Amino acid sequence: MPKLDLESIEQTNRTGYPPPFAEPMAKRLYRRLAQAAGLTDFGVSHVLLEPGGISSQRHWHEGEDEIVIMIDGEAVLVEDEGETVMRPGDCAAFPKGVANGHHLVNRSDRPCIFYAIGRWADSDCHYPDIDLHLDGKTQKFVRKDGSDY
Amino acid sequence: MPKLDLESIEQTNRTGYPPPFAEPMAKRLYRRLAQAAGLTDFGVSHVLLEPGGISSQRHWHEGEDEIVIMIDGEAVLVEDEGETVMRPGDCAAFPKGVANGHHLVNRSDRPCIFYAIGRWADSDCHYPDIDLHLDGKTQKFVRKDGSDY
Numbered sequence: 001m002p003k004l005d006l007e008s009i010e011q012t013n014r015t016g017y018p019p020p021f022a023e024p025m026a027k028r029l030y031r032r033l034a035q036a037a038g039l040t041d042f043g044v045s046h047v048l049l050e051p052g053g054i055s056s057q058r059h060w061h062e063g064e065d066e067i068v069i070m071i072d073g074e075a076v077l078v079e080d081e082g083e084t085v086m087r088p089g090d091c092a093a094f095p096k097g098v099a100n101g102h103h104l105v106n107r108s109d110r111p112c113i114f115y116a117i118g119r120w121a122d123s124d125c126h127y128p129d130i131d132l133h134l135d136g137k138t139q140k141f142v143r144k145d146g147s148d149y
Numbered sequence: 150m151p152k153l154d155l156e157s158i159e160q161t162n163r164t165g166y167p168p169p170f171a172e173p174m175a176k177r178l179y180r181r182l183a184q185a186a187g188l189t190d191f192g193v194s195h196v197l198l199e200p201g202g203i204s205s206q207r208h209w210h211e212g213e214d215e216i217v218i219m220i221d222g223e224a225v226l227v228e229d230e231g232e233t234v235m236r237p238g239d240c241a242a243f244p245k246g247v248a249n250g251h252h253l254v255n256r257s258d259r260p261c262i263f264y265a266i267g268r269w270a271d272s273d274c275h276y277p278d279i280d281l282h283l284d285g286k287t288q289k290f291v292r293k294d295g296s297d298y
Contacts, residue, residue: 001228001230001233002226002228002233002241002242002243002249002251003226003233003235003239003240003241004239004240004241004242006240033216033240033242034242037216037242037244038242038244038247039214039216039242039244040214040244040245041191041213041214041245041267041268042190042191042214042266042268044216044240044242044266046240064190065188065189065190065191067182067186067188067193067266069218069220069264071218071220071237071238072238077151077152079150079151081150084150084151084152086152088220088237089220089221089262090152090153091152091153091155091182091193091195091264092151092152092153093151093153093182093183093186093187093188093193094151095186095187095188095189096189096190098187100151102151113238115218115240117191117193117216117266118190119190119191119268
């Protein structure tokens with residue numbers, strides 16, 4: 001059936017970030033829906049942030065458009081220009097190549113849920129707040145000077 | 150700001166369907182968000198269906214993945230295998246090339262709201278219930294025998 005049975009799709013808090021940047025991701029529980037549904041044009045994740053959780057380290061992609069759509073609860077969108085509360089029904093868009101790091105933070109006392117959609121590309125990802133960089137060619141996390149973790 | 154101000158983005162019930170297939174679309178009010186937000190990797194629409202409204206004529210794309218994410222109210226997803234109620238937080242996925250026509254119908258007594266995401270391609274679109282076909286090359290609506298409307 002086209003309607004996705006979310007409960008049947010694995011929920012995980014895995015992350016590819018090296019320590020110490022992995023630890024804050026423990027409260028992000030996500031399901032990768034696109035592969036489960038047979039989609040290849042773009043990726044779709046169902047994400048639950050427990051109180052204190054973050055959607056990712058604050059970042060921006062050189063070559064990947066992204067959107068988030070809030071479903072339940074409340075999150076704070078943090079980017080260069082400041083902070084914005086995101087509530088159910090809200091949508092935020094992050095065009096590729098715009099050097100404005102963004103992430104969602106759950107500062108409330110209950111879980112929040114959103115969908116995140118993006119189209120994968122072998123492009124670099126920048127993390128303005130921390131000594132981390134994603135090399136688009138190798139898809140490896142490195143330090144800002146290019147050295148390995 | 151990345152959070153979209155939906156009220157500032159034009160809401161319309163325009164459709165490219167020829168008569169008589171255009172008439173049922175009058176109760177579909179949508180906002181095209183991707184262009185407003187500077188996204189090019191995929192399209193995003195915010196859609197409100199008034200009671201009795203339909204998301205589209207029932208269709209499937211040869212070359213475009215699609216998803217819908219319910220935000221508010223209730224809609225019935227109609228496809229070859231039957232009908233499924235969609236409620237806030239639900240997601241349905243329609244992989245390209247799967248010959249299973251789909252659309253959402255608002256049979257409730259109040260508006261429903263959802264987001265629809267897809268990646269445009271110059272591919273054919275099939276309408277199993279009506280004498281309509283979208284020619285991918287020309288992006289023109291024609292009859293099933295290829296003749297003009």
